[in-house]
Amino acid sequence: MHRRARARVEHALSRLKNWKILRDCRLKGNGVHQAMLGIARLHNLALTG
Numbered sequence: 828m829h830r831r832a833r834a835r836v837e838h839a840l841s842r843l844k845n846w847k848i849l850r851d852c853r854l855k856g857n858g859v860h861q862a863m864l865g866i867a868r869l870h871n872l873a874l875t876g
Contacts, residue, residue, distance in 0.1 A: 839870060
């Protein structure tokens with residue numbers, strides 16, 4: 828169970844790293860964290876359809 832959950836998280840993070848918004852992100856402080864949360868939410872919405 829733990830391995831499956833970890834694999835899902837790692838796959839999601841690897842996808843996020845490929846997205847242009849994160850590659851080009853120049854935000855400082857909490858901005859990067861907020862961008863990651865927003866992208867993770869969009870990713871989850873795309874998965875659930």
